Amino acid sequence: MKILVVCGNGLGSSFMMSMNVQKAMKELNIEGTCSHTDLASAKTENADYYIGSPEIMDQLNDGKRKTIPLVNMFSLEEIKKALTTHILKG
Amino acid sequence: MIMLHLIMNDILGTPAILVGLFALIGLLLQKKGAADVVSGTLKTIMGFIILGAGATVLVGALDLFGQMFEHAFHIKGVIPNNEAIVALAQKTFGAETAMIMVFGMIINILLARFTKLKYIFLTGHHTMFMACMLAAVLSAGGMKGATLVLVGSLILGALMVVMPAILQPYTRQITGSDDVAVGHFGSIGYFVSGTIGKYFGNKEKTTEEIKVPKSLGFLRDSSVALALTMALMFLVVAAFTGPAFIESKLSGGTNFVVFSITQAITFAGGVYIILAGVRMIIAEIVPAFKGIADKVVPNAKPALDCPIVFPFAPNAVIVGFLSSFIAGVISMFLLPVFGLSVIVPGLVPHFFTGAAAGVFGNATGGRRGAILGSFANGLIISFLPALLLPVLGSLGFNGTTFGDADFGVVGILLGNLLKLIM
Numbered sequence: 001m002k003i004l005v006v007c008g009n010g011l012g013s014s015f016m017m018s019m020n021v022q023k024a025m026k027e028l029n030i031e032g033t034c035s036h037t038d039l040a041s042a043k044t045e046n047a048d049y050y051i052g053s054p055e056i057m058d059q060l061n062d063g064k065r066k067t068i069p070l071v072n073m074f075s076l077e078e079i080k081k082a083l084t085t086h087i088l089k090g
Numbered sequence: 091m092i093m094l095h096l097i098m099n100d101i102l103g104t105p106a107i108l109v110g111l112f113a114l115i116g117l118l119l120q121k122k123g124a125a126d127v128v129s130g131t132l133k134t135i136m137g138f139i140i141l142g143a144g145a146t147v148l149v150g151a152l153d154l155f156g157q158m159f160e161h162a163f164h165i166k167g168v169i170p171n172n173e174a175i176v177a178l179a180q181k182t183f184g185a186e187t188a189m190i191m192v193f194g195m196i197i198n199i200l201l202a203r204f205t206k207l208k209y210i211f212l213t214g215h216h217t218m219f220m221a222c223m224l225a226a227v228l229s230a231g232g233m234k235g236a237t238l239v240l241v242g243s244l245i246l247g248a249l250m251v252v253m254p255a256i257l258q259p260y261t262r263q264i265t266g267s268d269d270v271a272v273g274h275f276g277s278i279g280y281f282v283s284g285t286i287g288k289y290f291g292n293k294e295k296t297t298e299e300i301k302v303p304k305s306l307g308f309l310r311d312s313s314v315a316l317a318l319t320m321a322l323m324f325l326v327v328a329a330f331t332g333p334a335f336i337e338s339k340l341s342g343g344t345n346f347v348v349f350s351i352t353q354a355i356t357f358a359g360g361v362y363i364i365l366a367g368v369r370m371i372i373a374e375i376v377p378a379f380k381g382i383a384d385k386v387v388p389n390a391k392p393a394l395d396c397p398i399v400f401p402f403a404p405n406a407v408i409v410g411f412l413s414s415f416i417a418g419v420i421s422m423f424l425l426p427v428f429g430l431s432v433i434v435p436g437l438v439p440h441f442f443t444g445a446a447a448g449v450f451g452n453a454t455g456g457r458r459g460a461i462l463g464s465f466a467n468g469l470i471i472s473f474l475p476a477l478l479l480p481v482l483g484s485l486g487f488n489g490t491t492f493g494d495a496d497f498g499v500v501g502i503l504l505g506n507l508l509k510l511i512m
Contacts, residue, residue, distance in 0.1 A: 008310040008442070011215045011369060012274075012395025019377060038365065039311040053401050056310055071401045074270050074394055 001032030010038025105184025116378025137370025145177035148360025197247020211250035214372030230483025231508025273393025283463025291455015410448015417468025474498025481505025
């Protein structure tokens with residue numbers, strides 16, 4: 001499974017989120033890779049799931065991509081909850 | 091002697107190899123497997139090479155913009171863009187930047203461990219940009235070698251805990267918790283915005299009650315926003331420069347409108363390449379930094395990039411951006427009056443720092459706070475970059491400069507202090 005974390009520049013927020021997403025994946029025993037990128041590149045890169053702030057996810061959501069919006073981007077708890085509902089139960 | 095010469099000049103003196111070495115040490119300290127160590131080290135070095143390649147793409151467009159601007163208005167036009175100036179500076183200050191960055195991170199960890207300022211500054215690209223700016227200013231002020239690296243690292247490490255600390259009282263009001271901090275070198279702009287909101291605003295009337303059109307969301311896509319602003323700027327300037335000069339002197343006969351649009355997108359393309367390079371450079375170094383900090387600093391507070399505050403007030407993001415950008419446009423006309431270089435307002439710096447200033451202003455002073463605060467931020471990121479140019483030395487003549495507020499404040503103070511004491 002491939003998870004792509006996305007933010008406007010692909011430098012700061014998405015990088016920090018991806019560190020937490022990797023931690024959450026390990027704790028939840030989700031096999032796969034997680035990388036981060038900017039919005040423009042994300043539109044051309046395939047991934048099983050896309051994670052980012054609600055505004056960024058609105059830009060990416062075309063009905064085909066599976067997007068996971070996060071409000072509190074730095075909360076490990078919220079990331080775990082989101083991964084559980086979208087991936088493990090989804 | 092030959093060995094020493096090899097180590098000092100060719101290994102430590104080649105920035106790409108130097109950052110690769112730092113990544114290698116970081117990976118080994120984290121006890122990663124051989125495959126991760128090799129790929130991580132190689133990717134970091136490649137990131138540095140990509141950075142240089144991006145600079146080569148961008149510099150042509152930047153130079154043409156400068157020539158057109160000067161022909162049209164008989165004054166220098168400068169595009170503030172952190173990525174551009176850092177990439178250009180790596181030819182001269184690559185090794186110094188890499189060393190100040192890594193030693194600055196170590197100072198950050200020490201300060202967080204032994205003082206009350208428990209912040210760990212995780213915005214890696216800003217750490218790198220600040221390291222680069224410090225190298226340029228200290229060098230222009232007459233420092234070099236080990237002294238330059240030592241002084242630069244101490245200042246960088248201090249900024250990495252002090253800036254998040256200054257903002258923390260306001261950050262708490264936004265996030266409602268004390269767990270995280272904002273670590274972004276636009277802090278002075280956000281602090282001013284928060285303070286203006288506190289004294290001139292009304293917290294009860296928040297921006298989140300107003301209806302704001304969602305259509306501006308595409309600006310979150312930096313490369314689109316950048317290409318768009320640059321195209322607009324190039325076209326406006328081209329209209330004043332006139333087709334005759336452009337087509338005879340610059341474009342080799344290509345129509346001036348087509349030429350302007352191509353050059354604008356070339357600039358944005360260059361920044362896109364540089365961003366990819368920066369991403370690869372910091373990809374291994376930041377997790378190593380965080381890993382070490384987590385082990386040695388109890389109760390560390392991560393200081394994160396400015397967009398972490400955006401989801402707390404999405405309307406303030408748009409309001410802040412617009413207000414900051416308007417201030418930037420007004421400043422463009424005011425700057426020549428003071429005899430300063432014209433700072434061309436960019437959508438990207440105004441979007442990110444204007445938006446964050448809007449969120450800070452809104453938290454302390456509602457919609458009035460957001461509008462006034464981010465307007466002040468817009469003035470700050472227009473005037474400071476212009477005042478920063480003279481202290482950057484030869485780097486200041488490339489037609490670009492650092493965009494965000496703290497680079498300006500720190501660079502100007504430091505540059506002028508050095509003039510007094512050196």
